[in-house]
Amino acid sequence: MYKLVLIRHGESQWNLENRFTGWHDVNLTETGVAQAKNAGRMLKEAGFEFDTAYTSVLLRAIKTLNIALEEMGQHYLPVKRSWRLNERHYGALTGLDKAETAAKHGEEQVKIWRRSFDIPPPFVEMDDEYFPGHDRRYSHIDPAILPRGESLALTIERVLPYWHDELRPAIQRGENIIIAAHGNSLRALVKYLDGMSEEEVLGLNIPTGVPLVYELDENLKPVSKEYLGDPEKIKAMMEAVAKQGSAKK
Protein backbone atom coordinates (compact mmCIF):
# COMPACT_ATOMS: atom_id res chain seq x y z
CA MET A 1 0.00 0.00 0.00
CA TYR A 2 1.32 3.44 -0.97
CA LYS A 3 0.43 6.87 0.40
CA LEU A 4 0.31 10.04 -1.68
CA VAL A 5 -0.34 13.57 -0.40
CA LEU A 6 -1.71 16.32 -2.64
CA ILE A 7 -2.08 19.91 -1.50
CA ARG A 8 -3.45 22.95 -3.27
CA HIS A 9 -1.54 26.14 -2.41
CA GLY A 10 -2.90 28.37 0.36
CA GLU A 11 -5.07 31.38 -0.47
CA SER A 12 -3.35 33.66 -3.01
CA GLN A 13 -3.75 37.39 -3.52
CA TRP A 14 -5.85 36.78 -6.63
CA ASN A 15 -7.96 34.12 -4.86
CA LEU A 16 -8.72 36.85 -2.33
CA GLU A 17 -9.50 39.37 -5.09
CA ASN A 18 -11.53 36.70 -6.94
CA ARG A 19 -9.57 37.08 -10.20
CA PHE A 20 -8.84 34.39 -12.81
CA THR A 21 -5.20 33.54 -12.11
CA GLY A 22 -3.89 30.63 -14.16
CA TRP A 23 -0.15 31.01 -14.86
CA HIS A 24 0.07 34.54 -13.43
CA ASP A 25 2.56 34.39 -10.57
CA VAL A 26 0.87 35.83 -7.47
CA ASN A 27 1.94 35.53 -3.85
CA LEU A 28 0.12 34.00 -0.86
CA THR A 29 -1.98 36.19 1.41
CA GLU A 30 -1.49 36.07 5.20
CA THR A 31 -4.40 33.61 5.30
CA GLY A 32 -2.62 31.52 2.67
CA VAL A 33 0.57 31.45 4.75
CA ALA A 34 -1.46 30.42 7.83
CA GLN A 35 -3.19 27.67 5.80
CA ALA A 36 0.19 26.32 4.64
CA LYS A 37 1.50 26.29 8.23
CA ASN A 38 -1.62 24.56 9.43
CA ALA A 39 -1.29 21.95 6.68
CA GLY A 40 2.31 21.28 7.77
CA ARG A 41 1.19 20.97 11.39
CA MET A 42 -1.54 18.45 10.51
CA LEU A 43 0.84 16.39 8.36
CA LYS A 44 3.38 16.36 11.18
CA GLU A 45 0.77 15.31 13.72
CA ALA A 46 -0.34 12.53 11.38
CA GLY A 47 3.28 11.33 11.29
CA PHE A 48 4.06 11.85 7.59
CA GLU A 49 7.71 11.49 6.57
CA PHE A 50 8.35 12.35 2.93
CA ASP A 51 11.26 11.46 0.66
CA THR A 52 10.67 13.86 -2.22
CA ALA A 53 8.45 16.88 -2.73
CA TYR A 54 7.03 18.10 -6.04
CA THR A 55 5.60 21.44 -7.02
CA SER A 56 4.96 23.78 -9.93
CA VAL A 57 7.11 26.75 -10.95
CA LEU A 58 4.65 29.24 -9.44
CA LEU A 59 5.37 31.07 -6.21
CA ARG A 60 2.09 30.29 -4.43
CA ALA A 61 2.65 26.52 -4.68
CA ILE A 62 6.42 26.66 -4.04
CA LYS A 63 5.88 28.81 -0.95
CA THR A 64 3.05 26.63 0.38
CA LEU A 65 5.31 23.60 0.05
CA ASN A 66 8.27 25.33 1.74
CA ILE A 67 6.17 26.59 4.64
CA ALA A 68 4.51 23.20 5.17
CA LEU A 69 7.84 21.34 4.99
CA GLU A 70 9.43 23.77 7.45
CA GLU A 71 6.52 23.28 9.83
CA MET A 72 7.09 19.51 9.57
CA GLY A 73 10.85 19.88 10.14
CA GLN A 74 11.40 18.40 6.65
CA HIS A 75 12.65 21.57 4.91
CA TYR A 76 15.81 19.71 3.77
CA LEU A 77 13.99 17.38 1.37
CA PRO A 78 14.75 17.38 -2.35
CA VAL A 79 12.13 19.39 -4.24
CA LYS A 80 11.40 18.92 -7.93
CA ARG A 81 9.58 21.70 -9.75
CA SER A 82 7.82 21.36 -13.06
CA TRP A 83 5.78 23.68 -15.28
CA ARG A 84 3.60 20.61 -15.93
CA LEU A 85 2.15 21.01 -12.41
CA ASN A 86 1.24 24.69 -13.04
CA GLU A 87 -2.34 25.88 -12.78
CA ARG A 88 -4.54 25.57 -15.87
CA HIS A 89 -3.73 28.58 -18.13
CA TYR A 90 -6.74 30.90 -18.10
CA GLY A 91 -5.94 32.56 -21.45
CA ALA A 92 -7.60 35.92 -22.06
CA LEU A 93 -9.59 35.59 -18.82
CA THR A 94 -6.37 35.97 -16.78
CA GLY A 95 -6.64 38.92 -14.40
CA LEU A 96 -10.41 39.43 -14.84
CA ASP A 97 -12.70 39.55 -11.80
CA LYS A 98 -14.78 36.33 -11.77
CA ALA A 99 -17.95 37.98 -10.42
CA GLU A 100 -17.72 40.92 -12.88
CA THR A 101 -17.15 38.45 -15.71
CA ALA A 102 -20.28 36.56 -14.58
CA ALA A 103 -22.27 39.81 -14.49
CA LYS A 104 -21.07 40.62 -18.03
CA HIS A 105 -21.22 37.20 -19.76
CA GLY A 106 -23.64 35.34 -17.44
CA GLU A 107 -22.99 32.82 -14.67
CA GLU A 108 -23.62 29.92 -17.07
CA GLN A 109 -20.83 31.07 -19.40
CA VAL A 110 -18.44 31.54 -16.49
CA LYS A 111 -19.30 28.06 -15.22
CA ILE A 112 -18.51 26.69 -18.70
CA TRP A 113 -15.16 28.51 -18.72
CA ARG A 114 -14.35 27.41 -15.17
CA ARG A 115 -15.61 23.86 -15.03
CA SER A 116 -16.51 22.47 -18.46
CA PHE A 117 -14.25 19.58 -19.40
CA ASP A 118 -13.01 20.57 -22.82
CA ILE A 119 -14.08 24.13 -23.60
CA PRO A 120 -11.02 26.34 -23.21
CA PRO A 121 -11.13 30.04 -22.31
CA PRO A 122 -10.41 32.48 -25.16
CA PHE A 123 -6.70 32.19 -26.03
CA VAL A 124 -4.12 34.98 -25.62
CA GLU A 125 -2.03 36.02 -28.62
CA MET A 126 1.70 35.27 -28.53
CA ASP A 127 2.47 38.98 -27.98
CA ASP A 128 0.14 39.16 -24.95
CA GLU A 129 1.76 39.78 -21.53
CA TYR A 130 0.15 36.56 -20.30
CA PHE A 131 1.69 34.35 -23.00
CA PRO A 132 4.33 32.31 -21.08
CA GLY A 133 6.86 32.50 -23.94
CA HIS A 134 8.09 35.88 -22.60
CA ASP A 135 9.02 34.45 -19.21
CA ARG A 136 12.54 33.07 -18.84
CA ARG A 137 11.42 30.25 -16.55
CA TYR A 138 9.79 28.69 -19.65
CA SER A 139 12.65 29.43 -22.06
CA HIS A 140 13.65 25.74 -22.25
CA ILE A 141 10.19 24.80 -23.54
CA ASP A 142 9.22 24.87 -27.21
CA PRO A 143 6.90 27.93 -27.49
CA ALA A 144 4.67 25.85 -29.75
CA ILE A 145 3.66 23.68 -26.79
CA LEU A 146 3.33 26.54 -24.30
CA PRO A 147 -0.36 27.20 -23.59
CA ARG A 148 -2.28 30.27 -24.76
CA GLY A 149 -5.29 29.08 -22.75
CA GLU A 150 -6.29 25.63 -21.47
CA SER A 151 -9.43 23.62 -20.79
CA LEU A 152 -9.26 20.94 -18.10
CA ALA A 153 -8.79 18.41 -20.93
CA LEU A 154 -5.70 20.29 -22.18
CA THR A 155 -4.42 20.60 -18.61
CA ILE A 156 -4.75 16.83 -18.18
CA GLU A 157 -2.77 16.32 -21.40
CA ARG A 158 0.25 18.15 -19.99
CA VAL A 159 -0.05 17.01 -16.34
CA LEU A 160 -0.34 13.28 -17.07
CA PRO A 161 3.05 12.87 -18.81
CA TYR A 162 4.60 14.14 -15.56
CA TRP A 163 2.58 11.59 -13.59
CA HIS A 164 3.73 8.75 -15.85
CA ASP A 165 7.38 9.88 -16.20
CA GLU A 166 8.15 11.17 -12.69
CA LEU A 167 5.49 10.79 -10.05
CA ARG A 168 4.28 7.23 -10.60
CA PRO A 169 7.81 5.77 -10.84
CA ALA A 170 8.80 7.59 -7.61
CA ILE A 171 5.79 6.16 -5.77
CA GLN A 172 6.49 2.68 -7.15
CA ARG A 173 10.11 2.94 -5.98
CA GLY A 174 8.58 3.25 -2.51
CA GLU A 175 9.13 7.00 -2.06
CA ASN A 176 6.67 8.93 0.07
CA ILE A 177 5.84 12.01 -1.97
CA ILE A 178 3.92 15.24 -1.49
CA ILE A 179 2.71 17.31 -4.44
CA ALA A 180 1.93 21.00 -3.88
CA ALA A 181 0.06 22.33 -6.88
CA HIS A 182 -3.09 24.14 -7.99
CA GLY A 183 -6.88 23.83 -8.09
CA ASN A 184 -7.08 22.65 -11.68
CA SER A 185 -3.77 20.79 -12.06
CA LEU A 186 -4.87 18.79 -9.00
CA ARG A 187 -8.38 18.31 -10.45
CA ALA A 188 -6.58 16.80 -13.46
CA LEU A 189 -4.68 14.35 -11.24
CA VAL A 190 -7.69 13.50 -9.07
CA LYS A 191 -9.86 12.86 -12.15
CA TYR A 192 -7.23 10.47 -13.46
CA LEU A 193 -6.57 8.68 -10.13
CA ASP A 194 -10.27 8.32 -9.24
CA GLY A 195 -11.33 7.45 -12.79
CA MET A 196 -13.93 10.25 -12.65
CA SER A 197 -16.18 10.93 -15.63
CA GLU A 198 -16.24 14.32 -17.36
CA GLU A 199 -19.56 15.03 -15.58
CA GLU A 200 -18.27 14.04 -12.14
CA VAL A 201 -15.22 16.28 -12.38
CA LEU A 202 -17.51 19.29 -13.01
CA GLY A 203 -18.50 19.22 -9.34
CA LEU A 204 -14.97 18.73 -8.00
CA ASN A 205 -13.67 21.82 -6.18
CA ILE A 206 -10.42 21.56 -4.23
CA PRO A 207 -9.99 23.80 -1.15
CA THR A 208 -6.82 25.85 -0.61
CA GLY A 209 -4.14 24.61 1.79
CA VAL A 210 -5.81 21.36 2.89
CA PRO A 211 -3.78 18.11 2.54
CA LEU A 212 -5.55 15.37 0.57
CA VAL A 213 -4.23 11.94 1.52
CA TYR A 214 -4.57 8.99 -0.84
CA GLU A 215 -3.90 5.35 -0.06
CA LEU A 216 -3.09 3.50 -3.27
CA ASP A 217 -2.85 -0.21 -3.95
CA GLU A 218 0.10 -1.80 -5.78
CA ASN A 219 -1.44 -0.78 -9.14
CA LEU A 220 -1.83 2.76 -7.81
CA LYS A 221 -5.61 2.47 -7.69
CA PRO A 222 -7.07 4.51 -4.79
CA VAL A 223 -8.14 2.47 -1.77
CA SER A 224 -9.05 5.53 0.30
CA LYS A 225 -8.97 9.30 0.04
CA GLU A 226 -9.29 11.79 2.87
CA TYR A 227 -8.78 15.50 3.50
CA LEU A 228 -7.01 16.26 6.79
CA GLY A 229 -8.96 18.65 9.01
CA ASP A 230 -12.48 19.53 10.07
CA PRO A 231 -14.91 18.05 7.49
CA GLU A 232 -17.50 20.83 7.99
CA LYS A 233 -14.94 23.58 7.40
CA ILE A 234 -13.54 21.76 4.36
CA LYS A 235 -17.02 21.36 2.88
CA ALA A 236 -17.65 25.10 3.34
CA MET A 237 -14.30 25.89 1.67
CA MET A 238 -15.19 23.70 -1.33
CA GLU A 239 -18.58 25.38 -1.67
CA ALA A 240 -16.89 28.79 -1.52
CA VAL A 241 -14.60 27.79 -4.42
CA ALA A 242 -17.64 26.67 -6.46
CA LYS A 243 -19.39 30.00 -5.77
CA GLN A 244 -16.50 32.17 -6.99
CA GLY A 245 -18.17 32.33 -10.40
CA SER A 246 -21.41 33.89 -9.08
CA ALA A 247 -22.25 37.39 -10.28
CA LYS A 248 -22.04 40.16 -7.64
CA LYS A 249 -25.48 40.81 -6.23
Ligand SMILES: O=C(O)[C@@H](CO)OP(=O)(O)O
Ligand atom coordinates in the same frame (compact mmCIF):
# COMPACT_ATOMS: atom_id res chain seq x y z
O1 LIG B 1 -8.17 31.37 -11.12
C1 LIG B 1 -7.62 30.24 -11.20
O2 LIG B 1 -6.53 30.06 -11.76
C2 LIG B 1 -8.33 29.03 -10.63
C3 LIG B 1 -7.78 28.66 -9.28
O3 LIG B 1 -7.73 29.73 -8.39
O4 LIG B 1 -9.68 29.33 -10.49
P1 LIG B 1 -10.96 28.45 -10.80
O5 LIG B 1 -11.32 27.77 -9.52
O6 LIG B 1 -11.98 29.52 -11.19
O7 LIG B 1 -10.69 27.52 -11.93
